[in-house]
Amino acid sequence: MRRGDDDRAETVDRDHFPDARTPWDDPDRRAEALDWATGRRAAHGLRESGRRQVRLRPWSVLVRFSVAGGRGDRPVWFKAVPPAAAFEAGLASGLADWVPDHVLAPLAVDAERGWCLMRDGGPLFRQVLDEGAGTLADWEDALRSYAVMQRALVPYAEKLTGLGVPSARPLELPGLFDTLLAENEALTSQERAALEALRPRLVEWCAELAAVGVAASLDHADLHDGQLFRPAPGRFTFFDWGGSPRWAGPPPGAGCSPPPALRPHPAAPRPPTGCASCTASRRCDRGTPPVHRAAARSPPPGGGPGYIRSG
Structure with missing residues (x-):
């Protein structure tokens, strides 16, 4: 466990890639992503309420935020992907419009940067x-x-x-x-x-x-x-x-x-x-x-x- 830039406790999971460098390892880019996620959560009346869980892989950054103020206070998830997969953010928004019964509707999307904020989808x-x-x-x-x-x-x-x-x-x-x-x-x-x-x-x-x-x-x-x-x-x-x-x-x-x-x-x-x-x-x-x-x-x-x- 470590402390994030805003002194929030966070658990970081690197799985089998302990030496892989991701944007989350860059303090400036991490702060930029956190600011974006914080603002988008606030727009939905959600405030962070517990320890973050960060999953770092060479192909994505995934952050689980414990929140209060939403339906059942279920967590929300921030995802960032590399440029080759940046279409995923815009695709998530499109799918929510076209086939809403089959996908999760994102809370917020930054298609240019490949960022997405999603509600929790329930059990896998x-x-x-x-x-x-x-x-x-x-x-x-x-x-x-x-x-x-x-x-x-x-x-x-x-x-x-x-x-x-x-x-x-x-x-x-x-x-x-x-x-x-x-x-x-x-x-x-x-x-x-x-x-x-x-x-x-x-x-x-x-x-x-x-x-x-x-x-x-x-x-x-x-x-x-x-x-x-x-x-x-x-x-x-x-x-x-x-x-x-x-x-x-x-x-x-x-x-x-x-x-x-x-x-x-x-x-x-x-x-x-x-x-x-x-x-x-x-x-x-x-x-x-x-x-x-x-x-x-x-x-x-x-x-x-x-x-x-x-x-």
Whole structure:
């Protein structure tokens, strides 16, 4: 525990990155962020009332403020992200307007600086599972809710681009693949050659995906039980959109693996062939879609059952 610049007690969690430097380590930038958060809290009648909890990672700064004056005196959260993910703040505001039943509405946003102040979203789905209060049906409900949200966002695809959300439609993926390959200096010559040899297959898969005809929408790109709240049975809200690209075609979430707490024992009977989350979303009611068939025919080296998943 340490004292912040304003003498407020704070606990700092650096996890496995004790040497990582973040803007929070710069006194001037930390004071600027605290001033902003304090002013935005005050605008909502919220005053800080306890110890801060600061979580520092190379990809984000997250601060939990204990507050008084709000609904149930639940905490509020400040988040800052690096420039590459700065679109997340503006995206949070846009999603609150477009799909308010599926996300948290921010208390305040500074889209230019990538700052956001959010209310507490209630228990994580992971916490619900840890307490033994969740089932596989809940996970299917979450994916169904996610698919409903994706469909609702289809009319806003171009607005997502305007917010700076990266675009990764199927026909754009070969170009993104080429860029990543060219900029990666850690690959050995053998690894680079192996990836280059896979490019024709990637182009074929992307063309097949594009031909499916599913409209472009938003994908979370890291959807798991720690990235959604379950404030009440049957209700889910999604958050942490910093890794989101736009995507077209059957959603990557269609391959999401259930949380470990919900995975069946290896000896348990296997479910019917098909994708449970696609069934939940009603996207695959005519059988296994082409993209899944293609992936099943040609798994990548080292792949195997269940390798098609987000995260």
